[in-house]
Amino acid sequence: MSDGARRGGWHEAGRPAFEHIRHSRDTERRATERHPGKRMALYILRRLLATIPVMLIVAILVFLMLRLSPADPAAIIAGDAATAEDVERIRAKLGLDRNMFSQFFIWLGSILTGDFGESFFYKQRVTQLIGDRIGPTLALSTFTIVIAVLVAVPLGVVAAYKQGSWIDRLVMGFSVLGFSVPVFVTGYILIFVFAIWLNLLPVQGYQPISEGVGGFVYKLVLPAVTLSVVYIALIARMTRTSMLEVLSEDYVRTARAKGQIERKVLFRHALRNAAVPIVTIIGLGVALLIGGAVVTESIYTIPGLGNLTVGAVLARDYPVIQAVILLFSFAYVMINLAVDIIYTLLDPRIRY
């Protein structure tokens, strides 16, 4: 969530995240002109196919990174008591005695079949570990996104509507502050106020939704609010910018001139037209969310993927590290693909 880096990404925020993927194929369009549904399906298929090269590059990067690591997986798996022959046998079994090129394809093949190997530390299948830990992370992220969107979009709309007023300044000030205060400082301040001082919410912990919705929400509120601060800052800022642009358009004036009530002007006419950059930033912000989730899970001791990752780095548990990176990157790419598809639905002006 390196702030500078984040902002670097946002400069392109008005445009799709993976722009190169978007090509206009005139021939295809002509062929499907009369079947919009079919055209949409083709578009989605094409975009899906276009994520393959990106993921392949990610896979190559992760593979190279792990080969650069000082650890020798064969020696680690063999354990301390193993003889040199044992290590060699495991090395041959893992294919580590072949050249880099074939090693990569062996590795890629096993990943594509869902085999991420065994954790050095837990001595458990990595897929099993991830399966156990993914629930809390998904719950936390979903909760956070819901809070962030529900708070940030109205804030941004009001800020744009009352541009230059105290409320606008407040929102903008909050958004600058939101980027600058680290997640863990926000987290501990919230714990201090709501858990220790007011004694309203628990300090730490997690309860799966299967053990009761009440306890689940009760324990997840503080982490989700913590994590949503940066996200709110990001979305509110983009909503404001996008709304400001739209509010000066002719159709907004027309809507007002025909006597439309202001709330409808703002939310039906303006916000709909301002939606594309907002939805885009929600998608791009997922990278931030993932980074923040690692920290948040650590603060609130939530047994999710973030905690697993930190533990894996401390234990130099490379199979887990690689699996988590691949998984999160895949999720990030897919979410942004979904975002691009969503706004072709939101905005019929976008040709696909």
Added chain:
Amino acid sequence: MTVTSPAPEADAAAPRATTARKLARHPNVVVGSIIVMLIALLGLFAPLLGTTDPVLNNPSFKLKKPGAEATIRNDDGTKSTYVHKLGTDSLGRDVWSRIAYGARVSLMVGVSVAVLSISIGLVIGLVAGYIRWLDFIIMRIMDGLMAIPAILLAIALVSLFRRGSGLLPVIIAIVVPDIPRVVRLVRSVVLSVREEPYVEAAVISGTPTAKLIVRHILPNTVSPLIVQGTFIAAGAILVEAVLSFLGIGVSPDTPTWGNIMADGRTYFRIHPHLILYPGIVLALTVLAVNMLGDGLRDTLDPKMERRV
């Protein structure tokens, strides 16, 4: 937003002076740079600011509240007292001293990450903007790097180094995720400048490529890169603190703001000052650098604002 455009002749006569004056008048630039300067002075003159050795343990005087007085036995047998202005941590180290010396690490990380990622990104971006067949390969690699969430990539990169091998692994881990953003920025500048008539004119008149890049392309990248570099520095300070906080950054004895907070985690209920003070200093620093970046963007690169 009202834009006051200066008279054209004034603009032509002293463009530098105008930019400098605009910067000096921008509230964000002024406030931001004052705070950054204060933090820099704090780090620079840490030994003179009533600090003690930031790594000195004192097991008999641990977890004291701010303002606690410790009696120190000097070498010659005399006794003196030292006031722990911000208390002590779980090993009895002075928090104020650790915060002051921590400023060095934070600023060092911020500056070196910004300089490194900008320089590396600039070279790669120029190559990508100039050599067509390499452009495709480079940009695909950059897309791949950008598909990995930045903090996660930094965390993974840190794991490649042995623990406690100093600041360099942390800096490398933060630089790598920042490079693609710089590359994209530089490349987009190169691609748009290449279409400008004056560049075409220079090409036609036979200007060698090296001169073309230095004289015509590079000057156009300066403003956006200064702005980008400022934001990168702010982010780097934040990420370094996150890594330290998670216990996977610089070795725990090194006084960094993140390390102080990592140490204070367990004792937060009783000793919130261990997280609060370094947290405030950290947030203030990042805020100041971000404000500086916002102000620089407004004055140096007004086009960029429309993009955000």
